[in-house]
Amino acid sequence: MPRAVVVVPMHNEATVVADVVTELLTSFPVVVCVDDGSTDDSAAVARAAGAVVVPHPTNLGQGAALETGIRFALSLPAAEYVVTFDADGQHDVADARAMVERAAFRDLQVVLGSRFLGASREVPLARRLLLSGAVRFTRRTTGLALTDAHNGLRVLRRDAAEAVRLRLHGMSHASEILTLLARGGFSVEEHPVTIRYTDYSRTKGQRGYNALNILFDLAVNRMRAAA
Numbered sequence: 001m002p003r004a005v006v007v008v009p010m011h012n013e014a015t016v017v018a019d020v021v022t023e024l025l026t027s028f029p030v031v032v033c034v035d036d037g038s039t040d041d042s043a044a045v046a047r048a049a050g051a052v053v054v055p056h057p058t059n060l061g062q063g064a065a066l067e068t069g070i071r072f073a074l075s076l077p078a079a080e081y082v083v084t085f086d087a088d089g090q091h092d093v094a095d096a097r098a099m100v101e102r103a104a105f106r107d108l109q110v111v112l113g114s115r116f117l118g119a120s121r122e123v124p125l126a127r128r129l130l131l132s133g134a135v136r137f138t139r140r141t142t143g144l145a146l147t148d149a150h151n152g153l154r155v156l157r158r159d160a161a162e163a164v165r166l167r168l169h170g171m172s173h174a175s176e177i178l179t180l181l182a183r184g185g186f187s188v189e190e191h192p193v194t195i196r197y198t199d200y201s202r203t204k205g206q207r208g209y210n211a212l213n214i215l216f217d218l219a220v221n222r223m224r225a226a227a
Contacts, residue, residue: 001101001104002080002081003081005082006028006083008031008032008034009065009066009087011037011059011065013038014044014045015200018049020085022050027094027096032053032054032069032073033052034055034065036056037057054069061169062173063166063168066084070156070164073161081103082156083096083100083155089196090195090196091113091152091196092194092196095192102155103155108187108188108189110157110181111188111189111191112151112191113152113192114190114192115148115151115195117148117192135149137149142182144178151193151195160184160186163180163181164177
């Protein structure tokens with residue numbers, strides 16, 4: 001398999017991140033955990049499990065953690081692909097591996113995970129409604145015909161990863177990534193993935209009212225781009 005570096009943003013994930021890192025290292029040679037100002041032992045736990053840990057002194061947001069992790073991954077000359085992977089245990093490493101293989105086999109620059117093409121069942125109703133709105137918004141603003149707009153499992157080939165420079169540090173980074181990919185004209189395909197909804201991952205997920213914050217951040221970012 002091509003050399004891929006996995007970037008895992010984490011904030012107070014000490015109870016689960018060791019299992020995530022251990023599982024990832026069975027398929028990927030390098031796992032980079034960006035500790036986004038955790039107040040628990042996330043950094044020590046991830047490091048003990050075998051991850052490279054890059055710290056943020058304070059909590060800056062998941063978008064900022066991904067930006068830091070992607071830049072770190074690209075500093076490694078052998079990295080051909082960057083994989084983004086959530087720290088809460090909801091993603092399947094087999095899906096990440098299959099997405100990298102798909103990107104290499106089909107010469108794709110971007111492969112995005114979609115829970116609505118895969119076997120993700122019992123998607124909470126509030127999450128389903130939020131994601132449905134996000135998909136419609138993404139299709140209208142980017143032209144990308146996606147089925148899932150806020151999935152944290154992504155594969156970016158080096159050239160695409162270099163073009164993804166995030167300015168939105170909160171949860172609106174997911175929409176910003178898609179905007180940047182569409183603007184760059186990169187080849188994009190979705191891949192069916194499984195999302196494991198546990199009590200823990202539900203508590204870490206977005207609240208419905210965050211949709212308003214995301215829309216506000218995106219509107220501000222568009223005005224900055226136009227200025």
